[in-house]
Amino acid sequence: MYRSxxxxxxxxxxxxxxxxxxxxFDLSPSIRGIGRGGFPALNxxxxxxTVDIYAFAPGLDPATLDLNLDRGVLTIAGERKAVLPKQDExxxxxxxxRFAGRFRxxxxxxxxVDPNGVSAAYRDGVLHVSVKRxxxxxxxxxxxx
Amino acid sequence: MNEKTAVTRDTxxxxxxxxxxxxxxxxEDSTGITLYADLPGVPREKLSLHVEADTLTIExxxxxxxxxxxxxxHAEVSLPRYRRAFTLSKELDSGKVSAELKNGVLTLRIPKxxxxxxxxxxxxxx
Numbered sequence: 001m002y003r004s005x006x007x008x009x010x011x012x013x014x015x016x017x018x019x020x021x022x023x024x025f026d027l028s029p030s031i032r033g034i035g036r037g038g039f040p041a042l043n044x045x046x047x048x049x050t051v052d053i054y055a056f057a058p059g060l061d062p063a064t065l066d067l068n069l070d071r072g073v074l075t076i077a078g079e080r081k082a083v084l085p086k087q088d089e090x091x092x093x094x095x096x097x098r099f100a101g102r103f104r105x106x107x108x109x110x111x112x113v114d115p116n117g118v119s120a121a122y123r124d125g126v127l128h129v130s131v132k133r134x135x136x137x138x139x140x141x142x143x144x145x
Numbered sequence: 146m147n148e149k150t151a152v153t154r155d156t157x158x159x160x161x162x163x164x165x166x167x168x169x170x171x172x173e174d175s176t177g178i179t180l181y182a183d184l185p186g187v188p189r190e191k192l193s194l195h196v197e198a199d200t201l202t203i204e205x206x207x208x209x210x211x212x213x214x215x216x217x218x219h220a221e222v223s224l225p226r227y228r229r230a231f232t233l234s235k236e237l238d239s240g241k242v243s244a245e246l247k248n249g250v251l252t253l254r255i256p257k258x259x260x261x262x263x264x265x266x267x268x269x270x271x
Contacts, residue, residue: 040185041221047214054209056185056222058249083170083181090175097168098183125185125249126209 039099040076040127042107051113051131055105058125065127069115074129077104164228167203177256178237184227185249192246194253196239198267202230203251235266 040057055076057065066077082100085091109131117132170181184192187205195202205227233239238258245252 042219043217043222044219045211045215045217047212047216050212052212052215054186054222056249058183058185060248083172085172085174092173093170094173094178095169095171098170098181099168122248123210124188124208125183128209130212 038105039080039103040105042105044107046110046133049133051109051133053107053129053131055127055129056125057103057127060122060125062122062127065122067120067127067129069109069118069131072109072111072113072115074107074109074131075104076107076127076129077102079103162226163224164204164226165222165224167205167227167229169229177254180231180251180253180255182227182229182251182253183249184246184251186222187227187246187249189246192251194242194244196233196242198269199233199235199239200230201233201239201242201253201255202228203253204228205251 040055043054043056045052045054053074057076057078057080060078060080064078066075068075068077079102080100083098084093084096084100110133112133113131114134115131118129120127120129122128167182167184169183172179182203184203184205186207186209188208191206191208193202193204207222207225207227233255236257237255239255241256243254
């Protein structure tokens, strides 16, 4: 188990706490990390026929979104332009919390998805990617030669 | 005084339901304030904006067309609504707020009053 070298470093402690929570709830730690808190926020779910990913990516032109499915890995990438004006004497930025810049998020899909059955729609700032599951998602026997 | 304070609420107060805090940008220039808020998943009819006394409240409900029988496996957006309130300052003209919701981003423009009129300051007793 990871322990902080700096016991008073609050952020490291929080990170450790998050890790322990993660293990306690057994949220299948992925090789790509937790990825929580990035932009866009992702929700995922599925039905027996589909796998559904919802990316909360407001304020984008859907034509500029780069969506790829390669060997079961879904990548959502793009750029969100900043709305903040150049700092000058007449304007003041009081709060600046919204994400701006390039982003990329990667999701591993289950093994039984059909790469030809992908559809994506962008509505109210949410990108919904629906991937069909293969009909013959049966375990296969492998012959040993 | 505001009449709304005298009305007793029989229905549960929606302001007590848990909600997400949407990220915002607030920019001021010489003629007013522009506020941008990220409200992904909120359609126009589920967005509510109101100004009561000097408090501006933004509330929105997420409405995703999820397929029937979908089981969530991972959720970073874990609540179905957003809420955030701001206190307006007196030189802002809350009667002339304009709002636009596009692709999940709310843009609010709050102009400054053309001539700062003398105004009663409401004192709220907690």
